Amino acid sequence: MSGPVHQSESDTNLTGRRAEWQARALDAETRAQLAEDERHFLRQSVSTPCLNAIAKAEGIFIEDVAGRRYMDFHGNNVHHIGYGHPRLKKAIADEMDRLPFAPRRYANTTSTALAKKLGEIAPGRLSKALFTTGGSDAIEVAVKLARTATGRHKTLSFWDAFHGAGTGASALSGEMLFRSGPAAPMVAGAGHVAPFACYRCAYGYQTDASGAPPLETCRLTCARMVDYVLAREGDVACVVAEPARAVPFVPPPGFWRSVREACNRHGALLIFDEIPTGLGKTGAMFACQHDGVEPDILVMGKALGGGILPIAAVIARADLDVGGDWAFGHYTHEKNPVTARAALTTIEIIEDEELVENAARVGAYALERMAAMQARHPSIGDVRGRGLLLGLDLVTDRDSRTPDNDLAEAVLYRALDAGLSFKTTMGNVLTLTPPLTVTEAQMGAALDILDAAITAGR
Numbered sequence: 001m002s003g004p005v006h007q008s009e010s011d012t013n014l015t016g017r018r019a020e021w022q023a024r025a026l027d028a029e030t031r032a033q034l035a036e037d038e039r040h041f042l043r044q045s046v047s048t049p050c051l052n053a054i055a056k057a058e059g060i061f062i063e064d065v066a067g068r069r070y071m072d073f074h075g076n077n078v079h080h081i082g083y084g085h086p087r088l089k090k091a092i093a094d095e096m097d098r099l100p101f102a103p104r105r106y107a108n109t110t111s112t113a114l115a116k117k118l119g120e121i122a123p124g125r126l127s128k129a130l131f132t133t134g135g136s137d138a139i140e141v142a143v144k145l146a147r148t149a150t151g152r153h154k155t156l157s158f159w160d161a162f163h164g165a166g167t168g169a170s171a172l173s174g175e176m177l178f179r180s181g182p183a184a185p186m187v188a189g190a191g192h193v194a195p196f197a198c199y200r201c202a203y204g205y206q207t208d209a210s211g212a213p214p215l216e217t218c219r220l221t222c223a224r225m226v227d228y229v230l231a232r233e234g235d236v237a238c239v240v241a242e243p244a245r246a247v248p249f250v251p252p253p254g255f256w257r258s259v260r261e262a263c264n265r266h267g268a269l270l271i272f273d274e275i276p277t278g279l280g281k282t283g284a285m286f287a288c289q290h291d292g293v294e295p296d297i298l299v300m301g302k303a304l305g306g307g308i309l310p311i312a313a314v315i316a317r318a319d320l321d322v323g324g325d326w327a328f329g330h331y332t333h334e335k336n337p338v339t340a341r342a343a344l345t346t347i348e349i350i351e352d353e354e355l356v357e358n359a360a361r362v363g364a365y366a367l368e369r370m371a372a373m374q375a376r377h378p379s380i381g382d383v384r385g386r387g388l389l390l391g392l393d394l395v396t397d398r399d400s401r402t403p404d405n406d407l408a409e410a411v412l413y414r415a416l417d418a419g420l421s422f423k424t425t426m427g428n429v430l431t432l433t434p435p436l437t438v439t440e441a442q443m444g445a446a447l448d449i450l451d452a453a454i455t456a457g458r
């Protein structure tokens, strides 16, 4: 039995346009692989049944079974350094020869070196780490740590956010697809407020034609609501949030400073989920650095394993290290030297190849090009982003700002035909998150594909 089609952080796999594209684009071998996949995997929204089958992933490209190459401007945000970076593959192989595993009761130099390195690159006073296999687990570790340090249990997070698929992380998330139906009932004490989303403000304020938030009128109502709820509850352990939202939405100026002050006022810790944004995606090593705000705990994952191995990390202020009697994340791979080596080498590659700087540079070029496209296409209601976290919000008309999901889907499949893979979020936002290795020429080619696809219409 299939359920309703929910708009969420990803395009869904149940639409008519997807079926049409597959009927037209996939060959017999690919269909056979997809059928076999569906036979053996449990179905779920946004993955199985799959869109297509791939045979190669290299640099910014994936290649399907039929030999077609796509620039991967999605990549689940794991591919910051590009797929299959030779230096990373060698480092992983060498580590496997040196020390293939460490049971978690045994220290090893590679895991320790990674924890030390994360303390060096993380903002401000964050210095003590714990590793997990995935981001969802790391989020739950962070919340447990905040509960221990504050002696409180409640959390406050944002509607429309995604923090992972575990029961605890689902409770923090704010999307129906991940928190309703089989995910309910939620963890008690998990409250939510509407997020910043200037072009689609939940409090009814409107950006001007340039896309700027009306700060004099709204006076950051979205941040003041955080303060309001923290005051009404009085005993919230932590605020959990993505510093730049994956939709994407960038925070209005002053938002995080205001939330930081509210947390300080009410004794709540601030946890930043930088699982997709950390390690340079937004053109700074961490997205929160754009806003000059330091969290008490920061969570990273995804690209940390270099797009090859799964590893996530929590990094906290040293004075929050107060839970030695409890187990926060007793994960099997907590001290795995091979995943730690992958993370260390990934960070070294990002630094040595100056990929954060490249993300800032190519991202600025993209935003300029996207603004020029917006001037020509009435269907582009808003362009936004930071670094290589970019979005084009498609609308049926600019006055009503009605999301144009149908056009977004048409563009998605036309772009695939032209060799560009990306995802839509909330149904109508073309969301571009290429590797940090992308060149200006490749970004230009991708935007040319989108320009032509939007011109062609639905």
Ligand SMILES: Cc1ncc(COP(=O)(O)O)c(C=O)c1O
Pocket (backbone or CB within 6 Å): 134, 135, 136, 137, 139, 162, 163, 164, 165, 242, 246, 273, 275, 276, 301, 302, 312
């Ligand atoms: C913002 C955010 N938080 C948490 C997660 C969960 O990470 P994982 O899939 O590694 O559990 C994701 C994954 O998409 C994410 O985008």
